Amino acid sequence: AGSSRFLRTVLLASSSFHPQATMSDAKQQQGSKATPRQRLDYIDGCCFSLVLPIILAHSARFGTTNKTLLKLVTQENVMVGGFFALMGFITTFSTTKIGERKVDESRLANPEAFFWGRVFSYYPLHVLVSTIFAPMFLAVERYYNTSLTKTSFRAFLNYSLLQAWFPKEANVWNQPAWFLSALTFSNLAMPTILRRTAALSKLGLQKLFGAMTAVSMLQKLSYANTTHFHEHNIAPKGAEHPLIWNMTRFHPLSALAEMVTGIAVARDAMLDTEEDRKEAAGPTFYFVAAYASLLLRLT
Numbered sequence: 001a002g003s004s005r006f007l008r009t010v011l012l013a014s015s016s017f018h019p020q021a022t023m024s025d026a027k028q029q030q031g032s033k034a035t036p037r038q039r040l041d042y043i044d045g046c047c048f049s050l051v052l053p054i055i056l057a058h059s060a061r062f063g064t065t066n067k068t069l070l071k072l073v074t075q076e077n078v079m080v081g082g083f084f085a086l087m088g089f090i091t092t093f094s095t096t097k098i099g100e101r102k103v104d105e106s107r108l109a110n111p112e113a114f115f116w117g118r119v120f121s122y123y124p125l126h127v128l129v130s131t132i133f134a135p136m137f138l139a140v141e142r143y144y145n146t147s148l149t150k151t152s153f154r155a156f157l158n159y160s161l162l163q164a165w166f167p168k169e170a171n172v173w174n175q176p177a178w179f180l181s182a183l184t185f186s187n188l189a190m191p192t193i194l195r196r197t198a199a200l201s202k203l204g205l206q207k208l209f210g211a212m213t214a215v216s217m218l219q220k221l222s223y224a225n226t227t228h229f230h231e232h233n234i235a236p237k238g239a240e241h242p243l244i245w246n247m248t249r250f251h252p253l254s255a256l257a258e259m260v261t262g263i264a265v266a267r268d269a270m271l272d273t274e275e276d277r278k279e280a281a282g283p284t285f286y287f288v289a290a291y292a293s294l295l296l297r298l299t
Helices: 002-013 019-028 043-060 067-073 076-095 111-119 123-132 134-143 148-160 177-198 202-224 243-250 252-270 274-279 283-298
Strands: none
Touching: 043 067, 043 076, 043 283, 076 177, 076 202, 076 252, 111 177, 123 134, 123 148, 123 177, 134 148, 177 243, 177 252, 202 252, 243 252
16 A cells, blocks of 8 residues: 555656646647657656565575565565556556546557557567577476476466466466566456546545555465465475465466556546645655565564
């Protein structure tokens, strides 16, 4: 919740974002097909603040045996949801109208083109990398005596970007590709969701945000109860299966919930008046509060 509130404040506090001014510019350019969008300040900083804990966590497991420090800097997978929220936030800003409960038809008139345009921004590279390293993946499957049927199924999941729908197989072959799998589903649902959320009032958006936050908290609670599997160097060893852990980290529906959170936050801010913007607090408080929540890892 703190992270989402921070995202909303970023939009309002950004020095280059002025809702009323942008609306005036839009009226002056009604004859043009698309209204230029100003850059949102601090987005790069948001990305850095999300990726830093992930980088530290991947390194810490090999750099220290201190259990308190490991508790603080690991459990990085929950941070990935922030990237989905950011993508929903940015996409909303570029495809819906400021100050109006409408979408920008020039960007969403053709949902199919919207979807394939986004998918093909990463799919060709995914295919290239998967093909280059396919001999290595096949060699590993052969080493562990994986059947030809199962190997073929895993190859299909990898190339079709469907692996996130199968928690037991989400880590096969190129493991980070699960993110692309979940992202592809979110991109498919995005045009419909953007139209529905763009039509909501501020009250409706706030209710949607509350519901998505509740879903996100349940997801984090599920993740917190899988420490016996993923924090083997912190918690007592156990025989827990990684299925619940993978459901929390990888499932496309969970990723979509995070993205809808970002959409609701952006739309709520885009409907603010100039008075609302003046009353908004700066992003520093929410940034500190969001980062301070990481201390819960010590519990």
